[in-house]
Amino acid sequence: MTARLFVDGGIQTSRDNDFVVFQAHCVGGGTVINNGIALRVDQPGLIHPDAPDVLEKWASIGAAVDKVRFGAAYDAVEAELEIERIDPKSGLNNGAHLLAGWHVYTNETNKLVNDASPALWFRKNYGPRRIGADCAYCGYCNTGCPYGRKNGMAQSYLIKARAEKARILADARVLNILWHEELVDGKCVAAGVDVEFSDGQRRTILTTQGVVVAAGTMASSRLLSASGIDGAGEGISLNIASPVSALMPENRPVRAWDEDQMATYVDRGDFLMESHFQPPMSMASLLSGWFSDHASKMQNYSRLVSAGILFPADRRGRLIGGKLHFKLDNEVDLPLIRRAIATLARVHLAGGAVEVYPALARGGTIYPDTDIEAFLEDGIREADDLVLSSSHPHGGNAMNADPECGIVDLDCRVHGTTNVLVTDASVFPSCIRVNAQLTTMAMAHYATAGRQVFPVG
Ligand SMILES: Cc1cc2nc3c(=O)[nH]c(=O)nc-3n(C[C@H](O)[C@H](O)[C@H](O)COP(=O)(O)OP(=O)(O)OC[C@H]3O[C@@H](n4cnc5c(N)ncnc54)[C@H](O)[C@@H]3O)c2cc1C
Incomplete structure (x- = not known):
């Protein structure tokens, strides 16, 4: 399913292979393969109080959104997707480990600073608890929930769209937008789109009113470029993740695989820590070490716990020849990565782990008596030195x-057009720091709901 549902079979990378960028390649987009986590950029109690204010940042760079209307858009999407805090029962192994470790770590360190950090069970789109329709915590969210328990697009908005007679062309790829020759008030008017089907046939679909582009950060940028829109694909942001796994003592197997893949998080303000665990094949790709070292870690699969750091890299990327060019700022990003990994390593140890495995390319293990700062200073000198990925590319067609x-x-x-909208994560003017689905959908709602979107006539 990974091969079928992910762009490039799950191994889409940046141009120099520093980052794996996960995106969906299916009807329903990211909601089919994602974890259903629903975080707003600005929710008191759920977001660190000192975290940068995303909407203020947007306003300061010329992209003010009406906060009241945006809040109402969040409310509407949350109601539609039935967002609720997940049942802790679905994450009692790995999810609980992160929170337990964090509480011990907090008591041992700077309690005042750390106490301000929300450490919580995720809110997700699983809906209210229903007998027989709860999350089955099988651990296969990222390959499409086998039980249909997430309220993804296919379980929510697409059903409504079908009721409104929308036709879904599942195997069609839009190549470019076609334009009418005549301008209206000096602006371009979209006449249709060229599409290619999986059997290679091409067709033109004419507009009745306009075109809404929502192909995701990279594909929307390519599509707009191919349609003659200058500047598309500039200023791409990533929320970047790096996994940190750990080994629990022999007498405390955790069976972290037997639950919801992502259950809990800690927002530290400048970075987040999110619990996550993977089925064996994908877990193997996240564990550090080579050959027998790697094999022995996998043989302890039932004793492993895992979480990831998630940090914002604001507008450092752009498309070159359709591929993502993205470079970390070594002065800003590397110290943050080291600090975040050091914190998560200490949280694992505080939670009882006996060994910690940051995803360094050269492998290596942190033990309770390791000088963690020296270990990471030595091991992380450039992006190539560790496994980095992003499931949240955004920006590129900034508002x-x-x-x-x-x-x-x-x-x-789209500036200079009368009837072309972009309603995906590519319109975010700067990095949003938290998981991107809810804000993407809120933005689409904000731009369209209850409004005259296309010119009359
Ligand atoms: C593994 C994974 C886990 C994630 N977990 C979470 C989570 O738990 N919470 C969260 O908030 N976010 C999560 N995300 C991120 C979230 O899913 C995305 O931020 C969000 O889906 C972005 O929405 P989008 O509309 O920009 O693009 P997408 O959801 O990627 O949708 C783009 C759609 O356009 C289609 N498309 C692309 N090119 C074309 C073309 N030329 N013609 C026609 N169609 C095209 C694609 O097939 C796809 O259906 C996760 C992402 C991944 C990959």
């Missing part, structure tokens, strides 16, 4: 009031 500074206007309409 901005000024056509010189963004691709879409404050209503998500």
